[in-house]
Amino acid sequence: MGRFFSPSQKSLAKESFAQAEKLAGQFFRLSSESLRSHRYDIRTLAYLEKHEVNETAFAHLCKYQYQNENTDEAGFHFYRICLQDNCILDAIDRAGSFIKLSPLMLYIAVHELTHVIRFDSGLVDFDAPLEVKREEEERVNRITREMLRAVRFPDLNMVFECFSKDYQIGEIYN
Numbered sequence: 627m628g629r630f631f632s633p634s635q636k637s638l639a640k641e642s643f644a645q646a647e648k649l650a651g652q653f654f655r656l657s658s659e660s661l662r663s664h665r666y667d668i669r670t671l672a673y674l675e676k677h678e679v680n681e682t683a684f685a686h687l688c689k690y691q692y693q694n695e696n697t698d699e700a701g702f703h704f705y706r707i708c709l710q711d712n713c714i715l716d717a718i719d720r721a722g723s724f725i726k727l728s729p730l731m732l733y734i735a736v737h738e739l740t741h742v743i744r745f746d747s748g749l750v751d752f753d754a755p756l757e758v759k760r761e762e763e764e765r766v767n768r769i770t771r772e773m774l775r776a777v778r779f780p781d782l783n784m785v786f787e788c789f790s791k792d793y794q795i796g797e798i799y800n
């Protein structure tokens with residue numbers, strides 16, 4: 627703990643997710659409407675609850691059910707992508723000048739968004755057993771690479787080489 631994104635790093639993260647949405651929309655052939663139906667929000671470390679913190683991953687995915695207690699209306703679920711600022715910044719430090727925040731952040735955004743879309747479309751169960759989650763993780767890594775192959779973005783290959791295995795899927799369901 628203790629290292630947080632600066633304001634400019636936060637806006638870079640936000641931009642990365644906007645770009646990832648465009649890429650995912652093209653890749654999965656989603657209209658902007660169906661893309662919007664996959665509800666998710668993004669939080670950086672400073673805004674995470676204790677159970678959303680994961681010291682061993684760049685990002686941690688949580689699924690929440692929202693129910694308004696004052697109405698009978700059906701609730702909805704959404705995903706929270708919990709960015710672990712400290713792990714991301716440490717990884718960039720370790721990589722010296724080789725890895726920059728923007729390609730790594732784009733990689734993380736595409737990866738997490740792919741999880742959200744696949745879970746939400748029922749292609750894989752969020753609460754699947756660990757073995758299934760591991761397989762899903764590999765599949766998502768492959769899809770992420772494929773999606774990013776079409777993009778001309780500086781230093782992405784370096785990210786592929788260094789970081790494609792540094793992920794964990796969250797197992798929290800509230």
Ligand SMILES: [Zn+2]
Pocket residue numbers: 737741763766793794795
């Ligand atoms: Zn993952």
